[in-house]
Amino acid sequence: MTTTRERGAPARAPAPDSDRAAYRATLLELARADGRVWCLDSDMGGLERQFEAELPGQYVDLGIAxxxxxxxxxxVASTGVLPFxxxxxxxxxxxxxxxxKIDVAYHALPVRIVGTHSGLSAAHLGPTHHAQQDLAIMRGLPNMTVMTPADPAETVRMVRASAYLPGPVYIRLGRNPTPPVYTDDADFTVGRAVRLRTGGDVTIVAAGALPVRFALDAxxxxxxAGIEACVLNMHTIKPLDVAALVEAAETTAGVVTVEDHSVLGGLGGAVAETLAEHRPARVVRVGVGDAFCSRPGSHEEQLAQCGVSRDHVVRAAESVLRGRPDVRISTEQGESP
Structure with a gap:
């Protein structure tokens, strides 16, 4: 078993307390520096006052349409504008x-689509506002880059990095305040996973704020219990970091994926497809089951009801390791949901 080491433990929380707040601040920063950066809004609130006061020519609210x-x-992207x-x-x-699909992806236009309230983070609004399938949909579109940050600091770096990427980009953000995972100076490269914790027994691959937190806690x-897990933050779903996944499959007993998304077609599907082609390995997916979530509860409560929690990640890791003679599994801590 390898020695545990974590990187990116926060020295202090970034000023924004949510991915959405970090995105807004960074978009304003980009727009101030480059007149080609526009915000096209859908009556979401939160951006209109500052943009209309400072940069009225770079903000258009098109309403709920x-x-x-x-x-x-x-x-506007076809004329040289860089719209978010x-x-x-x-x-x-x-x-x-x-x-x-047709207006943006087919023409490979530089449109940055920022989807907020992702997964079950709009818990109280119910299935009409839940986004359980967006990763599967967006990663299936040619030319599309797909990313989701782990915390506000990573959101800042992700938005900056996306501004001048070729082609369309989909950035997936949650709704709620997000505890920090990183220090402000942590590295970010599109398409390259970040190793948050080393370990030689099992690999946990997570994407998004709550899934990354669940992975680290698990x-x-x-x-x-004496089991060392490597934790990868797979912030870019497309293009996926194939090398990091192959290394995980070769150096640990298998892979657990964690996501605030359906188990069908999202991070878990992408990882399983990649390893099936490049380095077959045991993969256990922790994600929302193949059902709508209409029960009341907070974001974490609804996720737990649908199969995503720290306990579910622990049990998935145990499942990967079961049968290895050199690993003794004893991690039960109370009753799991």
Whole structure:
């Protein structure tokens, strides 16, 4: 078993307390520096006051009309503008899918679609506003880059990095305040996973704020039982870091994926597909089951009801390790959901 080491433990929390706040601040920073950076809004609130006061020529609120929003973004992008589209993940990926596919992705236009309230983070709004399928939809579109940050500091770096990428980008953000994972100076490269914790027994691959936190918490619980888990933050779902996954499959007993998304077609599907082609390995997916979540509860409560929690990650790691004679599994801590 390897010695545990974590990187990116926060020395202090970034000023923004949520991914959305970090995104807004960074978008304003980019727009102040480059007149080609525009915000196209869908009556989301939070950006209009500052943009209209400082940069009225770079802000357009098109209202709750997501299909039209995407078409307008494609139109202005074709003239040299770098538009950031501000809307909910559920509506960007489903209601406006035809426009995203034909108007944006088909022409490989530099439209940055920022989908907020991702996964089950809009818990109280119910299935109409949940985004359980957006990763599967967006990563299936040619030319599309797909990313989701672990905390506000990574959101800042992700938005900056996306501004001048070729082609369209989908950035997936949660709704709620997000505890820090990183220090402000942590590295960020599109398409390259970040190793948050080393370990030689099992690899946990997570994407998004709560999944990364669940992965780190589960790894600490496993470590207390003598099991060392490597934790990878797979912030870029497309293009996926194939080399990091192959290394994980070769150096640990298998891979657990963790996501605030359906187990069908998201991070877990992408990892399983990649390893099936490059280095077959045991993969256990922790994600929302193949069902809508209509029960009441907070974001974490709804995720737990649907199969995503720290306990679920621990049990998945145990499943990967079961049968290895050199690993004794004893991690139970109370009743799991």
């Amino acid at each position: 997501e299909a039209n929003l995407i078409t307008v973004a494609a139109a 589209v501000n809307t909910m993940a559920a509506f960007a990926s489903a209601r406006a899918l035809e426009q995203v 790894a600490r619980r496993l470590a207390a």
